[in-house]
Amino acid sequence: MSFERPNIRKMSGYASGEQPSGERAIKLNTNENPYPPSPHISKVVQNFDYSRLNLYPDPDADSFREAASKLHDVHINNIVATRGGDELLRLIVTTFVDPGETIGMTSPTYSLYPVLAEIQDCPVTEIELTENWLIPTHFAEYMNSMNVKLALLVNPHAPSGSFLKANEIDNLARKLNSILVVDEAYVDFVAEGMESSIGLISKHPNLIVLRSLSKGYSLAGIRMGYGVGNEDLMKPIRTKTKDSYNLDQISQMIAELALKDQAYAKKTWVEIRKNREKMELELKAMGFTIPESQANFLLATVPKPYAISAYQLYEKLREREIFVRHFDTPRLKNKIRISVGLPEQNQELINTIDSILATTK
Amino acid sequence: MSFERPNIRKMSGYASGEQPSGERAIKLNTNENPYPPSPHISKVVQNFDYSRLNLYPDPDADSFREAASKLHDVHINNIVATRGGDELLRLIVTTFVDPGETIGMTSPTYSLYPVLAEIQDCPVTEIELTENWLIPTHFAEYMNSMNVKLALLVNPHAPSGSFLKANEIDNLARKLNSILVVDEAYVDFVAEGMESSIGLISKHPNLIVLRSLSKGYSLAGIRMGYGVGNEDLMKPIRTKTKDSYNLDQISQMIAELALKDQAYAKKTWVEIRKNREKMELELKAMGFTIPESQANFLLATVPKPYAISAYQLYEKLREREIFVRHFDTPRLKNKIRISVGLPEQNQELINTIDSILATTK
Structure with missing residues (x-):
């Protein structure tokens, strides 16, 4: 006998x-930032008064939201604080x-989106990305015609790293009848001069921009x-649908500190862009095809001349304790x-791929 | 224009x-344990290697679940780790x-339960507790007749502190057609000789026992x-409906340490029982009526001779920075x-109530 709901049972x-x-593993599979977080955090962790952990945390994370609102020049009530971007995505579905009702997304996209739709028992409408991993021009019209209630875009796109500029998001938000979520989990890694869509929220009552501290910080x-x-859009999530105390005392403190140390975070972003360029050049030199990426990862097509599939390459790297996805x-x-990892990790990846390919040509 | 779902809009x-x-506030309103957590935790917090925070935490919290499974002598797969008891409650609703479909509960009960039903757009069936704050004998039959899919019991009961023994839970689980959740958030404070219902889970495929580290630890x-x-019951929550990385690195470590330091936690439980007895005696001496409580709180009826309502007493205490609910x-x-707070906090509460009542007889 199973007590699961039918939609949960089949997913x-x-x-x-x-x-x-x-300890030896080279972990290039979940898009973590290879650099440690701001060194100020270690001081906070070390001087933290653990005896106060008996008390509930601030349910609204006001001090963190205050820091985020200053950073983005918006009102604190334009911010809701969540357990990573994933909790926000779930809460958007639950609330709206x-x-x-139908949830719209691109194909491919962040593989969590269809899972969240299944949990809420919602059908999914997908639209195939163009050859260059961009959204087709009829995206908004198609989503409207399918009566989509929520459209989810990850930007920079995962897993390709392609990026839609703010004026394109502006157009989409204007045209769409639904809520538009722009998931900017990877936005900190875009090239100088490219912009977040946060500046658009005052223009569009249907726009939610998602940010995460997982990668950029x-x-x-x-x-x-x-x-x-x-x-x-933010208030019903904050006051009705999120778990009352969703964020613990220590995470709130650490996250606030990280947001306030922009100088340090930016240094890691510059390094990652540099490492990304180098890795891209070296993979291309071996014959891989790679679309331009504005994120901290590269989507690499295994070159045809080699008698090895991408899955086999993934497995052979895994045997050597190098993890990719x-x-x-x-x-x-x-x-x-x-x-994109540390320079020495990336170098070991390149060398290892090189030696694997050498045996398979 | 509102994008909220109709059920969310009206809740x-x-x-x-x-x-x-x-800093001066005496906080006796959210059932926190007034004692600090295990002193071992401070060492972990102080020696924690913050530089590893760039990596995702263990999504299953295996090391914590291992500790919990040893403590309760069950298999690790009988455990799911969640953000407080509240996340577990939400996930049970989402999954099952x-x-x-109808959710059954007592009246009164933990005030979060009906909110979770509203979010899932589920009707609620309530059954009034007896005069002694116990469930009526026809509880299971009534819930079955109402076609309840999930029955939620908080035991010890909130806000009265009454307690159902394991043999009564055993009977309920056997009779109920639905899942039965026994929310043991306060079970660590029961008198010696009273038991958790965890021992029953191997007998009943429909029984989930909820535990929290918020109060007891x-x-x-x-x-x-x-x-x-x-x-x-545990597996679909752990592998399908919970957020992938619901628990952070630091919380997982601290919680594991706390569970392993049973000796320290038990000392706080003994103290709280002692403080509870003293507070009960002193409030009764002032004329308050209080049911026997197995939790870390007392539900006190304001005595009739005083020209003050419970709400007014709450407000007057609040003005003096003493917070009750x-x-x-x-x-x-x-x-x-x-x-139930520290002895000196409880004494100040008693003295303050005494002086407030003196002016209102």
């Missing part, structure tokens, strides 16, 4: 990237999409993210997604 | 107890109750709890719920 859940425990370990949007879908199965 | 959300910021600040139940419902409005 299989989100498959997160492997978390190898070995009835079971049976090297804090995947504490689970902090936030949403930025019109107060009418492989997605077994028609459009992605001949590719591997590689997170 | 008002869970009202959590006030979190006063003043379709929108429109003085860790409300880190948000850790867990569910114990048959693997068929008042619920404005027919059965609770002439009562205040007081968390």
